[in-house]
Amino acid sequence: MINLTIDGKKITVLDSTSVLDAARQNDISIPTLCHHPKLTPFGGCRLCIVEVKGIPRPVTSCTTPVSEGMEVTTTSPYLEDLRKTVLELILSDHPNDCMVCEKAGDCTLQELAYFYGINPPIPPLEKGGRGGIFAGERRVYTKRDGNPFIERAMEKCILCGRCVKVCDEVMGVGAIDFTYRGFKSKICPPYERDLDCVFCGQCVAVCPTGALTGKMWTLKGRQKEIKEVDTICPYCGVGCSITLHVRRNEVIRVSSKDDTINEGWLCVKGRFGYNFINHRDRLTRPLIRIAPKNTKEAQKIRSSEDKTISNSQPLNFSTSHVFREASWDEALDYIAEKLKTIKEKHGPDAIAGLSSARCTNEENYIFQKFMRASIGTNNIDHCARF
């Protein structure tokens, strides 16, 4: 264990803890942009600078390990002035289009600019325009990525490197990295091609600015009037915790919290595979067959459907001459009547039920109870084998 003092407070932490972690464990706040608790420290943004007694210049707290008897100062007019300057430099070539930015309200950069009272460089919106305290050249990226998941607005990138690290250290994919040097530095896939990866969106989740956002989130709503509901992902059996962001009865975004079994990480399906919920093909009323089975007409529908398939619009076809809509009472009465008749004529074992691994425990319990207690058969199974 190491004993040290931070802002006059005596604290004890484990060996090899960083000064930043030591401070945060003791509820002492230090601003950061590039640091992420689940990634290796980088020391890139220079906001986490602190003064250490005996060292002439400020050091980055995220990359400095604690040592015995260390005396650390995390805030002073001198440090805050330096931090403000760093932020002003970062914002000197930022588009400052927070009014229309997807990330507004959930942006670490915006929040720090607010706390440090940064005046926006003027004029703010025009690309390539000059202005502000550190008026100067602006990075202009006109290329937009063609991938359907991740919007990369690279003029908003502050080169914190979180996306690069998460892609390499956590995912083991390494789809992006820093390229070029100095002012021309940027983060991109090899040869500046379009992103072609597993599209897990971990980079989007860790981006502290609006540089990386979800393409399908665009203009669906930001922070206002959003209801957040914690639930479980509907895809594989890992059972990742997800948070559905809902606006006006529509799921507009999916995220995951850090303190979950999946540690906040998701895959492409969990993060971006939610648009089926509001899909126009959803069944909305009970349907009763009007076309007889195995007729030419039924065949015709099948083949016309096959045609749509080859046009890669797989799942749309007209159902009106096969089914008619019915009320709940009519549909349920009809099913009950048919099942009763079959049970009386052929016995309960002439009826079987398949339940669903997509449904909840409660629904599965009710379904098997229905088959066993109401129908009277053990003919009940589900898709565990497929």
Next chain:
Amino acid sequence: MTNSMSEIENNDVIFVIGSNTTETHPIVWLKMKKALNKGAKLIVADPRRINLAKFAHVWLQQKSGTDVALLNAIMHVLFKEGLIDRVFILVRTEGFEEFKKSLEEYTPEYAEKITGVPKEKIIKAALLYGKAQRAGIYYTMGITQHSHGTENVYAIANLSLMTGNLGIESTGVNPLRGQNNVQGSSDMACLPNLYPGYQRVDIPAIREKFENAWDVKLSDKIGLTAPEMIDAALEGKLKAMYIMGENPALSDPDINHTIKALKKLDFLVVQDIFLTETAELADVVIPATCFAEKDGTFTNTERRVQRVRKAVEPPGEAKEDSWIITELSKRLGYDMKYSSIEEVFQEIGKVWQAVVGITYHRIEKQGIQWPCPTLDHPGTPYLFKGGFPRGKAQFIMLKYRPSAELPDENYPFILSTGRQLFQYHTGSMTRRVDAINTVSPEPYIEINPQDANRLGIADEQKIKVSSRRGEIEIKAWISERPDKGVVFIPFHFKEAAANMLTNIALDPFCKIPELKVCAVRIEKLKVKS
């Protein structure tokens, strides 16, 4: 899983067999990556050069369906090298003396002949696994979807028993469940031979318990499994089916067979959120709600019961599955009265001890892993800490049995089917997400460059793939992933459904179909005149 996902990062050896983890369970892969970052070693056994193989310290490319021979050979080496846990074997298992004799013939040389894996690699993998302190085995359908799937699983169990890798943190036999609540559907006994909590329907005392709990007389006859239902429908013995949220008309092996059977039924009800391929065959289609439209619980692959919460209202008149079934039950004269969905969960606790301690209130923030028998029980991250349910674990002697349908002159390729990263199962959900369809628009067949070259097939060329059961036209993707003589088709795409080709052969014990091995022929399409 006998153990938990959070324990993976503390494995010192990870043995993945028959699981394309980076694509089918990406978040489990992240836990494995964490372990690798800490210095763990990775053994991958898979007939395809899956992405995971890139990270493997040893990659064993066994021929599809030869897992028993491979695992027996690994155990042969472990025994010869003395890398077995004698205390564990003595105290906690039985049948080892006979079992070890059964391993004698499975020398690495013999296994090399069957599996195609060089004996040096088998030895290397065995030594890695055998010398580990905390070795976990992870598998999925690559192990189970065989006509000898149960034997494959037994072989894995033998391996972990022999090395004492059970009942300890960060070890275990860990099947990764493929669907969000497939663990829960099994726990809830949507199974023909069991009541909730894995209690057998053919034991009178258990039946009486459920008869009292449900206040009704119950059948003592074991029911039909899903594949047996299809056969019974074809034979005309089964007259009606009620299918809730499943799509066997695309997910079953040999779907022509399944569709024929479903059409033969007098009455078919399908309850789903979309008009699936199965729903198209129904007499009545019932609109249900999706996960975001209801409250309840899912149980994940590590037995963790987690809360599902309603976020949006369902579209139109769609109703929750629980409402639909209870309404129907009432009409059939059996009234299930529940005032809330939580009351259903409480009832489960009344018939199954392992979830008595789980309440909605306790899992408000984080789920609990069953067994959790009391309200102050913290749940069970890993099983068999104090012992096995049957007392001593039994070694099971296994002989390698070839798959039901092997390649021959007419059908010279082995076809394996499975998932890919972007799509999910029969695609009723993912294929309706535009972004996913952009990156994964169409079906394809993975074929080795040497095979493609020999047959004169170009990348992206459409080819004909046929088996004894059907044929499809599909685009070729020339790739080093499959070995020579092996092809792979993801089963998500109905326009070239892999299951037109697959074999209906079942494992005799658990009736799982052999979706991982069947014989197919590949031909270029005839140019239409």
